[in-house]
Amino acid sequence: MGQMTADQYLDQIQNQLMKTLTEKKDAMPPGFNQQRFALNCITVIRDMMKDYKKREQLQTVDINSIVLCMIKGAYLGLDFLNGECYAIPYKGEMTFQTDYKGEIKVCKRFSDDPIKDIYAKVVREGDVYDEGVEAGVQKLSFKPVPFSNKDIIGAFAVVMYADGTIKYDSMSVEEIRHTKDVYSKAANSQAWKESFGEMCKKTVIRRLSKLIDLNLDKVELIKAYEEGSGFEFENQQISGGSTRQPAQLPGSDNVVDAFAPGQTAGQKTIEQKPQPAVTPQDFRKAPEREPIPAEEVPQSMPDEGFMMPEDFPDNELPFK
Template identity: 30%
Template sequence: MSKNELQVIKDQTLSSVQNRIAELQQGGFKLPANYSAENALQSAWLLLQDVKTRDNKLALEACSKNSIAMSLFKMVQMGLNPAKNQCYFIPYGDNLICMTSYFGQVLIAKRAGLKDVKANLILEKDDFNYKIEEDGRKVITEHKQPFENLGNKIIGAYCVVTLPDGVQDTDIMTIAEIKQAWQQGATKGNSPAHKNFEGEMAKRTVTNRAIKMFVNSSDDSAVLDDPAEQIAISNDEHVQKQIDENANKKEMSIDAEDVEVIDEEVVSGPKTDNKVAEQATMEMPDWNK
């Protein structure tokens, strides 16, 4: 792909996303305070130029233009910036996926009102214990992790969330549960992120489960990646259906009730009071011209 071709695709893609966001904002859709969609899009495009598929092809060449635009739209819709490691882009077949990182999840949770979110790994030979309170909440009573344990096998992870009233709640997952969640996704936990950053991905998964109920029930909830087992459909079948329906189309539909399979999670659209955001259509250039 020549520099001129890349510039044309960039101009068309970014302007399409920006125009769609602007239209939604006219209907009442709000981006997070102090968030610059333009800066995030520029940062994303710089990073995308280095993203490659498993067979070492550039994602901008291998992935469909529609999926590239959709992944950027999702990033802006959630108010994330890849330059701050709040999300990253993963090619899957000819689809480009925007995945929320652990840092992005924490940001979304705090925007929704949670005071704090902390996730930790449980390593082999750690001293770890917890208790269950009468109201069902789990409380960590002991977690000692000597320095020499760093680098040991990961046997689990937990996330402690501090609610608006100061009460803390904890979710705990074994590594078997975490990997089972990964198995529900398109890459079956075999993506480069899972292989090279197992600890961060484990924290991401347990954090996702810990905060999803609070965030998804907030008045203007951000998009979160829900565990795939909550959706009674076949992931692979749904992915192929989305690819078949959206490939080479000029018009893309973004429905608040649609789901998009990514990795071990399924993304649900935003639950907002804004009717415009509930059923939006992004007009894309005719890429075949």
């Protein structure tokens, strides 16, 4: 293995990512900005390299796996830098997972019926929560104790359509923990340990999405969305919920733009070859690249792929 600097490593990822984005351009949302998406992805990888544990994990992941993970976010129009989705080194591969914010964005964008709002809340001890059906209409009321830090006892999610109708789903904390323990790909991840409330909301939002008619009209979209859940249901019954149904392929192209329009790379067909794991002997610190400003960068839940970075000395070898 020849020597490779940090800059060369990031350039290799970026070049491979741009080639793949061009090859898969028909599966991208209209107006998708390739350069912006690619540079934001490189910023995320650079931040991961600043954490010792993540650098060690990246050593076991080849470049092709990183690119394939990033492409899944592009299919759904989600931005890694905005915290709408995550790239997580897991068992020698880079795995793709959506965030709570990403789940909401996907539902709003791909719902056949226009959605006015969609959200999820956790229910804690002492909160007043009531649900039911009155005259054939679903009713739900929730009055939380302000700023309560008491134990979480459940979570619910609501989708409000433009026509005024609603759908909702709820899960007890026991159901959520069962789903995590039985179906999660990373049940012991930092996200579950340190952001349990956010993961509760993501879990119930994902189950509610089974009741929403999502117009995922391309195979790439369906696969990315299913993998992004972070769960492996294998067509089994989800605790307390409905059986996972096979993805449908409705024939509509009504897709909302993912990012602001921008110049994209010229179309080229380039054969994609797997890249080996990077183990350079001379991994020097590269010049900083400026991230592309995001329209909105909300606070993101801590995730195992994004721990607080610690700068490493110029002569430290991130990869052994």
